[in-house]
Amino acid sequence: MVSERGLQVLRAIVQDYVDTREPVGSKAIVERHAFGVSAATIRNDMALLEDEELIVAPHTSSGRVPTDKGYRVFVDHLAELRPLSPAQRAAIASFLDGSGDLDDVLVRTVRALTQLTGQVAIVQYPSFARATVTHVELVQLGGGRMLVIVVTDTGRVSQRLTFVGEDFDDVDLAHIRAGLGTLLVGRPVREGLQRIAERLEGPDAQAPAHERATDEIVRAVAEELEEFRQDKLVMAGSANLARRESDFRGSIYPLLEAIEEQVTLLRLMGEMVADEHGLAASIGRENEAFGLAEASVVASDYDATGSLARVGVLGPTRMDYPTNLATVRAVARYLTRMLEQDDSSR
Amino acid sequence: MVSERGLQVLRAIVQDYVDTREPVGSKAIVERHAFGVSAATIRNDMALLEDEELIVAPHTSSGRVPTDKGYRVFVDHLAELRPLSPAQRAAIASFLDGSGDLDDVLVRTVRALTQLTGQVAIVQYPSFARATVTHVELVQLGGGRMLVIVVTDTGRVSQRLTFVGEDFDDVDLAHIRAGLGTLLVGRPVREGLQRIAERLEGPDAQAPAHERATDEIVRAVAEELEEFRQDKLVMAGSANLARRESDFRGSIYPLLEAIEEQVTLLRLMGEMVADEHGLAASIGRENEAFGLAEASVVASDYDATGSLARVGVLGPTRMDYPTNLATVRAVARYLTRMLEQDDSSR
């Protein structure tokens, strides 16, 4: 069994390894940390840690490197969040302050996060399971083209251009608009989708030709709602992956691909399990199913007026967890506050 | 002076080097190409090409590699576009066909292009110097929040949420909407911006408090128009940069950064000079000012109902120019046709 000091040795190894990017040996540990014991003793502890598969030696005669399991123990039991400096807090505030719609705020958030951590930053749009539709607007562009706009109470706005094949007069348009309103406004997105499906399949389905055009509009609205339901990401800082090449043994290709795909990261962000503080980490091989075996993701829940979502960073498994966890949490909290204010001004 | 055969030798060197990624020697040339002369003769030609700085030898006793100048001559005088295979043409069609708004079409275009070339694909939004405003729409969201929507005849739609501080009744709103309409609809974006500036500074500037709110709306419209004026890019395939690492001697960091910045690439795309077919290439060091000294951009103009813009690919200097030029041109042509159709259905 690993002793208490053994765990401290693990912590020292993780810290030094993240610092120096080189395997750390027993001698280096006694030099850099005041353990009050000799290198030989540390060696014994390290042997035990290796038995537990928390660290490994890349070569027979080299220092040790934490395993993914080692990082996991470090994050769960040993890491204390490194508090942010006042300058960092100020940076968050200056990045995020200033009004704008949701898109705008999230873009600024992701920029702040990539700036502060030097990693790839990811912000998940608020989940729309609980979002409700507040407006449906139709704008006729002429030539049978119609702009369909849907707004939710979380501040998200979506527009879509659809070709309906005919132009309506104002009365008809108002009628359709009102119909959509009673169908959707004040309802959660999920429910709105159901009601639309019912309407399209309902007894009215055999309606006259004129109705076909309105069906087209309804379909466009449904597509937009569907898009709301699918979560969405904003990202920034992908160039950081290429900065210190040594961070990733293999190619960064799968990482860039995942970033471009988005859907992989969405699933990953969704499946992570947060602790009681809303913090979550997914480390190395734990991401193997997502093709990100050499990467870690650190994320924090934030609260967008009732809808939960996440902000996080993606980086090498060998990342500075205490700092990244603290930064992600600070940004998430600030973001939550921002969105609350926005809500109250509504 | 370089002989006619000398140029053919240059062509052979470029082709083989792109193929094999290794310096090409005189012997390899006589083996792979039917020049009907001996290696020694080729060597003499190569010496001349080296005098002209069209090729260099990385080491005293190694084959030759084209210089940027060599690539330039190749592209300008020696490259014949490699015609696309029917399968490739079909791929373009299947990617691009299907309706949708401008955003949608451009996203599909950029995907098609990255798929076909294996490079980073870039599509520039149509320039809005000549775009005219067709609709301005206001949607009140309650709580003093207003959604401002602007549509241009190029099919671009932009929405912006702004906080105006008060809610208008329907009559006032209609009045404001009509005012904006006469101010902007049918006018080019550039002119619209001027007229807004005049209005904001004009004698009405000292208007009553109620007018302040409308000023806020006008300002929001101005911001949107400003955004139209700034060109915009869609990109895809950045992961391709990391695929064959050897393509870039240094780090791909500056490239990823340029991709994220966008503005650099926008300037680059804008400054490239097209030939009579609307094709343009910027090679290696020619991009040095943009931090892309190891990359080339190949682009083709396309015509979005009168507004000129570009689609292109970004890749290593050592890229397959004939194929990329042909692909970019084919996609640009298809895109032009698509947008024309769309226009006629208006």
Added chain:
DNA sequence: ATTGGCACTCCAGTCGTGCGAGTGCCAGCT
């Protein structure tokens, strides 16, 4: 002008060597 021949250069790979960091183990100490 083209060619075959030849001497020359220099890269890239291989092998051997020595060094140093780090380990594991053990006997002795507290």
Added chain:
DNA sequence: AGCTGGCACTCGCACGACTGGAGTGCCAAT
């Protein structure tokens, strides 16, 4: 029982020497 110093051992890595081969430049001959 746990800690420590010591010691032999293992490897990775950097360095240098050597060699093979690809490619060049030049020259005299055609």
